[in-house]
Amino acid sequence: MLNLDLKTDVLIVGAGPAGVSLAINLGKRNIPCILLDQKKRSDVGYKPCGDALSPNSTRKLFELSGIQQPKGEEIGEDLESAHFKPVLDFELWIPFVSQTIHRLKYGQRLLESLVDYSSVEFKPKHKVIGTILKNNKVVGCNVRTDTGDKIKIYAKIVADCSGATGIVRRNIPEEVSDKFPKKLQKKETIVSYREIIETSEPHEYQKQMRIETHDELPPPGYFWIFSKGEKLLNIGCGWLINDSNKEYSTKKVLETLRNKFFPGVKVVDGAGDTLPGRLPLYSMVTDGFITCGDAAALVNPISGEGHGPALLSGFYAAEKIELAIRRENYCEEELWDYNVKIWKTYGYEGALGIAVHKLLNAVPFSDFSYLFEKEIISQSDVDAIMGSTSVKLPIFQKIWKGMRKPKLLIKVARGLMLAEKIKKISNKYPETPEKFERWVRKIKRIERKNL
Numbered sequence: 144m145l146n147l148d149l150k151t152d153v154l155i156v157g158a159g160p161a162g163v164s165l166a167i168n169l170g171k172r173n174i175p176c177i178l179l180d181q182k183k184r185s186d187v188g189y190k191p192c193g194d195a196l197s198p199n200s201t202r203k204l205f206e207l208s209g210i211q212q213p214k215g216e217e218i219g220e221d222l223e224s225a226h227f228k229p230v231l232d233f234e235l236w237i238p239f240v241s242q243t244i245h246r247l248k249y250g251q252r253l254l255e256s257l258v259d260y261s262s263v264e265f266k267p268k269h270k271v272i273g274t275i276l277k278n279n280k281v282v283g284c285n286v287r288t289d290t291g292d293k294i295k296i297y298a299k300i301v302a303d304c305s306g307a308t309g310i311v312r313r314n315i316p317e318e319v320s321d322k323f324p325k326k327l328q329k330k331e332t333i334v335s336y337r338e339i340i341e342t343s344e345p346h347e348y349q350k351q352m353r354i355e356t357h358d359e360l361p362p363p364g365y366f367w368i369f370s371k372g373e374k375l376l377n378i379g380c381g382w383l384i385n386d387s388n389k390e391y392s393t394k395k396v397l398e399t400l401r402n403k404f405f406p407g408v409k410v411v412d413g414a415g416d417t418l419p420g421r422l423p424l425y426s427m428v429t430d431g432f433i434t435c436g437d438a439a440a441l442v443n444p445i446s447g448e449g450h451g452p453a454l455l456s457g458f459y460a461a462e463k464i465e466l467a468i469r470r471e472n473y474c475e476e477e478l479w480d481y482n483v484k485i486w487k488t489y490g491y492e493g494a495l496g497i498a499v500h501k502l503l504n505a506v507p508f509s510d511f512s513y514l515f516e517k518e519i520i521s522q523s524d525v526d527a528i529m530g531s532t533s534v535k536l537p538i539f540q541k542i543w544k545g546m547r548k549p550k551l552l553i554k555v556a557r558g559l560m561l562a563e564k565i566k567k568i569s570n571k572y573p574e575t576p577e578k579f580e581r582w583v584r585k586i587k588r589i590e591r592k593n594l
């Protein structure tokens with residue numbers, strides 16, 4: 144029988160933003176790679192998403208590697224402000240530059256740009272069904288091809304860019320690496336559903352991004368409304384799974400909210416998915432293996448923003464892979480620097496996210512109005528949280544404002560202290576694998592703390 148097995152330097156699993164960015168950046172370095180996706184070519188890029196993508200992320204990527212930013216029809220709308228309605232009748236807003244984009248169109252253009260790189264081969268309708276290991280190293284994947292054949296693709300390095308499923312990672316047994324989880328726990332997963340809706344008249348949210356909470360949502364759920372054009376909106380809801388909300392359907396809750404706030408609108412598209420809601424994986428590499436984007440849990444747990452981190456992590460991974468290939472050394476130590484880079488870049492965002500989620504779980508919605516009315520959480524704090532800069536501990540400056548609810552104030556202060564502690568630990572990510580165990584013990588101890 145004909146042997147259809149293949150061999151390459153880098154096998155990239157998944158042609159979402161992480162995989163395509165990695166492929167382009169390896170192509171620029173003339174490193175042979177195969178990029179594959181289970182989808183057909185014309186569907187690559189489509190993804191149920193809030194569609195918000197900060198031009199800061201894409202500008203950074205452009206400056207680092209020349210990957211083009213969204214343009215023309217790929218941009219739904221340039222957003223100018225972010226509005227937060229944590230409780231009824233109360234609203235905070237900040238000037239906020241972002242864009243809603245057309246994910247399919249932008250994804251397709253990035254995919255098409257691969258023709259410039261002869262070292263990159265794209266294979267649509269190829270589904271990874273297993274990970275191949277040899278001597279406790281990742282050496283390739285079992286793949287079902289577009290013709291239904293089962294083949295093996297061998298590579299010096301396999302990059303898992305398969306999104307929240309992490310198909311390669313979940314097939315790496317603990318004996319090979321216990322530094323990352325095979326499967327994320329339910330409580331580390333955000334469930335989400337979104338619709339693209341068309342209004343008959345220009346809607347009232349032009350150039351806005353809104354995040355609101357409503358009684359219809361199980362805590363810590365949120366409802367978003369992102370403008371995509373004069374009569375087009377992306378609306379959605381989501382929440383980090385916990386024991387009390389796991390039975391709720393995101394689709395049904397969104398339907399209720401849509402009927403309440405946008406009765407009679409035309410639903411252009413509706414789809415849901417999951418996304419990681421935790422700190423980045425403690426390690427994202429092992430021998431012959433690296434992971435980027437959602438598969439590495441690089442999603443901001445507050446805003447759900449993962450598109451930018453997926454694109455950027457593809458670039459950072461390409462830098463490390465190039466060195467490994469040039470040195471002909473594909474082991475964990477050689478790829479380790481990628482962990483350091485990612486943790487220093489995204490550790491604090493994750494930390495703030497964990498703190499905010501703990502707070503949302505620990506504080507009833509009614510107490511939130513008090514926090515905002517008394518300005519214990521202020522506009523500048525929200526600004527800082529969204530920009531992932533340091534949030535001031537309110538306990539000293541604002542203690543007098545929260546006198547009536549000292550326990551609540553303590554919870555807020557503890558949440559922010561927790562985020563600061565995780566930030567410090569993120570910045571001390573071990574430079575080599577030897578000190579990893581100690582570092583993980585430390586960060587887990589802090590993560591487990593209740594407010």
Ligand SMILES: Cc1cc2nc3c(=O)[nH]c(=O)nc-3n(C[C@H](O)[C@H](O)[C@H](O)COP(=O)(O)OP(=O)(O)OC[C@H]3O[C@@H](n4cnc5c(N)ncnc54)[C@H](O)[C@@H]3O)c2cc1C
Pocket residue numbers: 156157158159160161162179180181182187188190191192193194195196269270271272304305306307308310335336337379415416417418435436437438442447448449450451453
């Ligand atoms: C409802 C929702 C709303 C969101 N809103 C926003 C937002 O507003 N802004 C933002 O920045 N982010 C948002 N995100 C997150 C964002 O969509 C992701 O972070 C981003 O798409 C991650 O990119 P990725 O390349 O890592 O994974 P993905 O985009 O998920 O791409 C993974 C690719 O891998 C392929 N694949 C999977 N399994 C296999 C397999 N076995 N074999 C072959 N191919 C496979 C898939 O077909 C897919 O093409 C949202 C997510 C959801 C679910």
